[in-house]
Amino acid sequence: MCQVFISADPHLYESRTRSVRLHGMATSIRLENLFWNVLDAIARRDGMSVPQLCTKLYDELIEARAEVENFASFLRVCSGRYLALQLSGGIPQDASIPIASLNARRVLATEHWPMANRPGQAARQQVLAAA
DSSP states (O other): OHHHHHTSOGGGGSEEEEEEEETTEEEEEEEEHHHHHHHHHHHHHTTOOHHHHHHHHHHHHHHHHSOOSOHHHHHHHHHHHHHHHHHTTSSOSOTTSOGGGSOHHHHHHTOOSOOTTOTTHHHHHHHHHHO
16 A cells, blocks of 8 residues: 555655745745645646735635635645545546636535535535525
8 A cells, every 4th residue: 555655756745935925925835846736737727826826715715714824734735625626527637627617516516525514514505505
């Protein structure tokens, strides 16, 4: 089992810090290269740079939750969910289809993570109902 994971290119799990401006405020975000690669793929799909994507995600997170506790962890989860939603068919493999053009409710309906009875589930249901 471990061979599947330990054979990964070491460059993928090396950390890199990038400086990103969120509304004029410079902030440093440290992520593994794998996550920067995924964020780059997400950003390119919608015609954005990674800093623009980070700003958009930050703004939408503030709007939904009113605070950001650990933005780097949030970005890692976004990357993982993007890949999982591609595997489940919620997000098309065709990178020419912008994520912004997708119906959020339909995309999230393909998600296989056990979400029932978890913190934030009520807020998630409100977001889905509004979509």
